[in-house]
Amino acid sequence: MNPVNIFPLIGVGDVVIGLSLGSRLFLIAVGLSLIFGVLGVLNFAHGALYMLGAYFALSVVTNVVGNFWLAIVVGAIAVGIVGAAIEVVTIRPLYERAESDLDQLIVTFGFVLITHEAVRFIWGSQPYSTPMPDALNFTMSIGGSQFTAYRLFVIIAAALVMVGLWLFIKRTYFGSLVRGTSSDREMASMLGVDVPRLYTAVFFAGSFLAGLGGALAAPMQSIGPNLGEAVIIDAFIIVVIGGLGSLSGAFVGAMFVGMMQSIVPQFFDAGSIAVPFLAMVIVLLLKPEGLFGGIGE
Amino acid sequence: MSTQNDGLVDRIGNVGRQAIGNGWTTERFALLGLLALVVVSVGPQFQIYLFTEFLIIALFAVAFNLLYGYTGLLSFGHAMFFGAGAYGLAIVLRDYQSAIAEIVGTGLAPLATFVVGGIAGVALALLLAIPVGYLSVRLEEIYFALITLAFGMLFYSLLLQDPYGLTNGSDGIFVALGGVELGGTQFRLAGRRIYYYITATVVTISIYAIWRIVNSPFGTICKALRESPDRAAALGINVSVHRWMTFIVSALFVSIAGVLIAGFSSVATPNEAHWSMSATPVVATVIGGASYFGGPIVGAFLYHYVRWGISRFPALEAYWELFFGIMLIVVVLYFKQGAAGGLAMVGTWLQDVQAAYDRGGANAATAFVRESIGEKLGSMMSRSTTGQSDDGGTDR
Numbered sequence: 001m002n003p004v005n006i007f008p009l010i011g012v013g014d015v016v017i018g019l020s021l022g023s024r025l026f027l028i029a030v031g032l033s034l035i036f037g038v039l040g041v042l043n044f045a046h047g048a049l050y051m052l053g054a055y056f057a058l059s060v061v062t063n064v065v066g067n068f069w070l071a072i073v074v075g076a077i078a079v080g081i082v083g084a085a086i087e088v089v090t091i092r093p094l095y096e097r098a099e100s101d102l103d104q105l106i107v108t109f110g111f112v113l114i115t116h117e118a119v120r121f122i123w124g125s126q127p128y129s130t131p132m133p134d135a136l137n138f139t140m141s142i143g144g145s146q147f148t149a150y151r152l153f154v155i156i157a158a159a160l161v162m163v164g165l166w167l168f169i170k171r172t173y174f175g176s177l178v179r180g181t182s183s184d185r186e187m188a189s190m191l192g193v194d195v196p197r198l199y200t201a202v203f204f205a206g207s208f209l210a211g212l213g214g215a216l217a218a219p220m221q222s223i224g225p226n227l228g229e230a231v232i233i234d235a236f237i238i239v240v241i242g243g244l245g246s247l248s249g250a251f252v253g254a255m256f257v258g259m260m261q262s263i264v265p266q267f268f269d270a271g272s273i274a275v276p277f278l279a280m281v282i283v284l285l286l287k288p289e290g291l292f293g294g295i296g297e
Numbered sequence: 298m299s300t301q302n303d304g305l306v307d308r309i310g311n312v313g314r315q316a317i318g319n320g321w322t323t324e325r326f327a328l329l330g331l332l333a334l335v336v337v338s339v340g341p342q343f344q345i346y347l348f349t350e351f352l353i354i355a356l357f358a359v360a361f362n363l364l365y366g367y368t369g370l371l372s373f374g375h376a377m378f379f380g381a382g383a384y385g386l387a388i389v390l391r392d393y394q395s396a397i398a399e400i401v402g403t404g405l406a407p408l409a410t411f412v413v414g415g416i417a418g419v420a421l422a423l424l425l426a427i428p429v430g431y432l433s434v435r436l437e438e439i440y441f442a443l444i445t446l447a448f449g450m451l452f453y454s455l456l457l458q459d460p461y462g463l464t465n466g467s468d469g470i471f472v473a474l475g476g477v478e479l480g481g482t483q484f485r486l487a488g489r490r491i492y493y494y495i496t497a498t499v500v501t502i503s504i505y506a507i508w509r510i511v512n513s514p515f516g517t518i519c520k521a522l523r524e525s526p527d528r529a530a531a532l533g534i535n536v537s538v539h540r541w542m543t544f545i546v547s548a549l550f551v552s553i554a555g556v557l558i559a560g561f562s563s564v565a566t567p568n569e570a571h572w573s574m575s576a577t578p579v580v581a582t583v584i585g586g587a588s589y590f591g592g593p594i595v596g597a598f599l600y601h602y603v604r605w606g607i608s609r610f611p612a613l614e615a616y617w618e619l620f621f622g623i624m625l626i627v628v629v630l631y632f633k634q635g636a637a638g639g640l641a642m643v644g645t646w647l648q649d650v651q652a653a654y655d656r657g658g659a660n661a662a663t664a665f666v667r668e669s670i671g672e673k674l675g676s677m678m679s680r681s682t683t684g685q686s687d688d689g690g691t692d693r
Contacts, residue, residue: 042439090626101438102371106583107629109576113622121616233450233572240443273454280447285432288440 013147014262020151020220022258023158027213028231029238030165030250031206037245038182038202040101041091044108047232048115049207053079053214054223055123058130068133075215076208083207086111087200095199112228120225130218154216161209162251169247178202182245237276241283243290252292326591334497338490345493351601352500353557354581358593359504360550361578366587367511368543369523370434373442373575374449377429378422378548380456380570382555385418386411387470387565388463394475407475407486415556422552423545425452430544434537437526446572456567469566472559487560496557503553504594510546511590519543551578580621584628586635595637599624 028050035043056075061068090107097103132150140149169175181188181198189195214227221227238257242249257276264275283291337348357379364370390410397413398406429448436444459466474486484491510516518539521529530536559565568574577600578593585596600621607617632639646669653665 042442090630093630102442103629105371105439105442106579107626109579110622110625110629113618113625117616117619117622121619229573233446236443236446240447244439274451274458277447277450277454281432281444281451284436284440284444284447288436 014266015259016147016151016155018259018262019255020154020258021261022255023154024213024217024220025231025234025238025258026158026251026254027161027216028210029235029242029254030162030247031209031213032235033239033242033245033247033250034165034209035203035206036239038178039091039199041104041108042101042244043206044105044232045086045111045115046108046206046210046235047228047230048112049079049083049210049228050214050231050235051119051223051225051228052082052115053211054130054218054221054227055119055128055214056211057215057218058128058223059123061130068131072212072215076212079211079214080204080208083210084200084204086207087203091203092196092199095196112232116225116228123225125225127222127224129222132219150219154220157216161212162247165209165247174201234276237280239290240280241291243292246290246292249290249292331501334501338493338497342489345489347601347605349489349493349496349561351597352496353554353561354577354601355594355597356500356503356557357551357554358578358581358585358597359507359590360547360554362582362587362593363507363511363519363550364543364547365579365582366589366592367516367519367523368540370540370544371438371442371579372433372445372544372547373572373579374429374445374447374452375548375551375578376570376572376574377425377445377449377452378551379555379558379574380452380565380567381422381425382415382418382552382557383472383559383565383569384456384464384470385416385421385552386414386556386559387472389414389417390472390474391470404478408477408479411474411486411560415553418556418559419549419552422548422555426545426548430541430548434540434544446575449570449572449575453567453570453572456570464567467567469564469568472563472565474560474563487563492560496561499553499557503550507550508590515542580625582635584621584624584636586632586637586639588634589637589641592635592637595640596635599636 028046031049032043032046035041035046053075056078057068057071060071060074065071086108090111091104094103094107132148138149140147140152169178177188177193177198180191181193181195185195188198234257238250238253239246240253241256242251242253256279260275337345340348357375361372361375364372364375393413394406394410397410401409429445433441433444433448456464457467464470474492476483476485486492486495511519518529518534521532521534522536522539526536555569558569581596581600582593583596584599585594586592589595603620603624604617607620628635634641649669650662650665654662
């Protein structure tokens with residue numbers, strides 16, 4: 001491939017698709033990063049929660065009310081509740097254990113298996129697609145490239161979540177509790193913070209974001225029981241590149257992986273798998289704490 | 298010659314007598330295990346098939362646990378070496394069988410190719426493990442798990458993309474073990490019984506080798522590293538070099554399991570190297586108990602046979618992962634030492650019951666049983682995590 005010929009191949013449409021893929025990944029990665037930053041738990045089940053968000057939204061749209069916007073909200077809240085329940089029942093008992101990192105990873109991996117089968121039991125193995133909301137179901141054209149308006153909407157929504165989350169953590173009282181607890185758990189506990197309750201709240205928020213990502217991305221992808229497995233690995237790549245616990249890192253990492261997924265396959269097929277993993281290896285070796293700082297940065 | 302034979306028979310007899318004299322010693326377990334291997338070989342074909350696969354998973358898990366249970370590093374990329382073993386055998390079998398036949402003759406060629414392919418698989422794993430291990434062991438805990446995952450998936454994408462036309466992409470390579478003609482007798486390597494003998498021999502020798510490693514000074518250093526890398530370093534141990542060596546040894550034994558699985562399933566596909574394959578030894582080890590040498594074997598047995606048991610009920614078959622998920626969570630939360638730890642606990646408890654019986658007859662024994670069960674239930678209900686004892690186990 002002559003390098004001069006590469007650039008004309010990357011149109012505005014590819015960039016929009018890449019950014020929209022990145023946006024859905026951002027919503028899952030930022031929740032993963034938030035949970036890791038505050039609780040120190042690498043939640044393997046996060047991809048499964050994202051998948052649940054997509055399925056919940058699908059069910060609300062097709063079976064209950066048929067309102068897409070309501071489906072997104074209901075889906076995200078339901079996933080948040082599932083996440084909080086997981087935290088209370090199985091992760092809370094492990095905090096006291098010495099060296100519980102690997103135990104937590106394995107417990108959450110157990111939930112990956114359970115959710116995968118539960119989804120197959122309830123919805124079956126066949127792939128579903130969610131209809132796009134009518135208001136956004138039209139094609140836009142910029143610079144000769146075409147894409148659906150919905151993709152642009154997802155990008156804007158992710159950017160809004162990014163800004164909202166940043167303001168929430170930097171400017172609110174709850175945000176300062178979260179930051180304080182993430183940097184020194186004992187001290188926060190001594191100063192009267194109810195740490196277990198805060199942890200559950202953070203787990204709820206992280207799961208809520210994963211569910212929101214799944215619900216928002218539902219019209220852009222086919223929904224099947226393997227959706228969770230595919231996105232969790234992408235989310236791991238993103239949080240490692242950006243830095244475990246870093247919100248802005250999750251944003252940059254997500255956009256990078258999204259662009260890779262939209263552009264690289266045009267040049268070589270398996271490259272979209274290889275390139276992000278290569279980036280992950282390089283970042284882990286050179287700067288294991290990631291390219292960006294901690295919570296709220 | 299005859300004196301040597303006498304010596305061997307004598308020695309086996311001695312081991313047996315000692316085993317009976319000393320109660321449930323390691324030797325006695327080993328003898329029982331070997332006996333089980335022989336008994337299975339006369340069983341029905343399907344059971345042999347099932348048991349062969351169990352043995353391969355058991356080796357995979359035991360080799361993985363050298364790194365996880367003994368050195369404290371959770372690798373989520375060991376499928377890489379499993380796949381390397383499988384592809385080493387498959388590629389040699391596809392490309393070099395005729396060349397080998399010219400050297401050793403057509404009768405022996407399939408056997409020779411299998412051996413050469415196996416060596417190629419292990420060599421490929423060594424080639425990968427040296428740089429990957431060197432780079433990975435610099436990181437700890439979650440970061441180690443993540444970097445091994447990334448290396449594993451890089452290897453997976455290489456197998457899938459097939460840049461050198463070696464791996465046949467997502468279809469994989471067909472592995473056909475041929476018929477051997479040796480001194481007038483003919484047999485098929487892939488025949489279930491023959492393949493079982495091969496697998497049982499290779500797995501037994503490999504697991505024995507790992508057992509020797511674990512109980513050598515090398516293994517003692519591994520355990521020291523798991524307990525406290527800082528203190529080990531203070532004692533003059535080069536932590537990263539030792540971790541690197543353990544990584545390589547673990548990878549080599551995993552690749553042996555990979556060679557065996559390729560011959561067993563007649564195909565080498567990229568799936569063998571996918572991260573979900575890396576989860577298999579993790580699940581088996583956690584269920585069985587990482588702090589016991591035999592834990593991963595017990596776990597592999599449960600993993601494999603529970604799955605088979607479930608498969609006999611069509612309604613449940615499709616959802617077997619659900620049971621493993623629940624099993625995994627319950628084991629991590631309540632049985633820190635896994636099923637092997639549970640068995641050891643039951644063993645100690647039975648001895649205590651016996652002791653109570655010896656002291657005060659049947660009444661004392663029943664009282665003890667009632668009391669200890671009540672205590673156990675009570676502690677499970679209150680779920681106090683502060684009292685978690687981490688007493689390892691005898692076989693550490």
